[in-house]
Amino acid sequence: MVNKITFAMRLKKLREQKRLNQTELANLLKVSNGSISKWERGDRQPDYETLENIADTFNVTIDYLLGRSDSKQEFNESQMNFSTPQEALSFILKQDMVADFGGYDLDNMSDDEIMEMADDIADMLKIISRKHK
Known part of the structure; x- marks a missing residue:
């Protein structure tokens, strides 16, 4: 069973994060504007x-x-096969639990904010590594 309130809120939030209006989303999904409106309500x-x-x-x-x-x-284990350190870092930064832990919204972050987030994660890793030496 669909949790109507959660679905409605998440759909609207996802639509707004992609900067789509209801008409644009309706066109992408090939449904009516009214459907989007009813789902979001x-x-x-x-x-x-x-x-x-x-x-x-x-x-x-x-x-x-x-x-x-x-x-x-x-989570898909095949996503963890990295060819370069850049691929590994990109994977880490895109994990919801990493981004959400710091309150980061990767979809709307500037390059400077992403660099700040990477610094924060590095600081956390330093703390963790001290505890596990």
Whole structure:
């Protein structure tokens, strides 16, 4: 069962983070403007196929949309095969638990803010490494 309030809030937040209005999202999903409005008010819920399309559009899991998980993406071990240190750092910074821990919103951060976040993470790692020597 869809948690109507969580779904409505998360859909609206994701739409706003991508700077889409309801009409633009409706066009992407090939649904009516009224559908988006009703979903965001919690008056109706999309069918399963549309729910999959919403998840794909915003690159999140269906469980996240439905409020069954706070993680936007599934963890996949194949994502942990890095060819370069830059790939490894990019992976770390994009993990929701890392970004959310510091209150960071990676979708809306400037380069300077990303550098500040990396410094914060480095400081945390220094503290952790001292405890585990």
